[in-house]
Amino acid sequence: MKGKVTWQSPSNIALVKYWGKTDPQIPKNASISFTLANCHTTTTLNYIPKKEASDSFDFKVFLEGKEKQEFAPKIEEYFKRIELYLPFIKHFIFEIHTNNSFPHSSGIASSASGMSALSLCLMSIQKIINSNISKSDFFEKASFLARLGSGSAARSIEGPLVVWGEHPSIFGSSNLYGIKYPGLVHEVFTTFNDTILLVDKGVKQVSSTLGHKLMLGHPFAQARFDQAQDNMSRIIPILEKGDLDAFIDLVEKEALSLHAMMMTSDPYFVLMKPNTLKIIEKIWAFRKTSGCHICFTLDAGANVHVLFPNKDKELASKFIEEELVGFCEKNQYIRDNVGAGAIII
């Protein structure tokens, strides 16, 4: 049985952040994210059965058509972690061809979209072997596998809102995989915009692997995990009622708490750049004078995700173009919005 399969998987942006984990990729708190539409990875997996059985993984990885040997250790590690759940992977020779819709080295992590796309491709092979698997089990296991590649990848399978990590008020939530947010969602949150301002396109100063490790033994870790669980409770009525003011307050607090953790870890890091702060100040000033429901969130880096509802799109886009884009490296930014999840191609 040889063939190929292609999945396109989205990136996601966390509203309540995951930062801190235990083995094997178990989050210390629940998190919730918007699935994005335009930032995605497309992965084609070519597979050929091995002529003779061997005890090693056999694969090559290509990014935009070029072989990337430097990606091999990460994939090897991923295969080791998932082998127990997909025993067939040692029976095949794989070629992994991957392309990102966002510019390479834009400072946008491709691990969430990349690991979810690869996991979905592997699940498609699993489905050929065992065609009985239901659609919901297929996505659940794809998220489970993606999590073992990169934690936040567990949230990059479905959309528009995904929860990963156990939370007492969110039915079906699990530390092992992401689920579509099961609560009521006001329509304002089904069409939200995320404009990503590329303040620093360089390689991340702190890898998320190191970042998560720094939470172990961090003096404020437990308070942070409790705060995140509490924010997960608080976001439930916000999403239901479409309470934009409370949403803004919660999302910005989450972003700043994430960065506060990094500023107070040992060793410490400041991941914002001067232009990150300038953008934040501009957003605050503009929100006050215009009444526009615009806010920011951050990943573990200097780039700024600017969030706003569709009803404020015209106002917010004009403000971003006239006043914020100048703070981006080479004026580069990406317009994105909430998406529906991965698709097979």
Ligand code: PMV
């Ligand atoms: O999935 P990882 O291990 O790269 O961690 C990502 C963590 C943040 O992006 C900073 C927050 C989140 O919840 O996505």
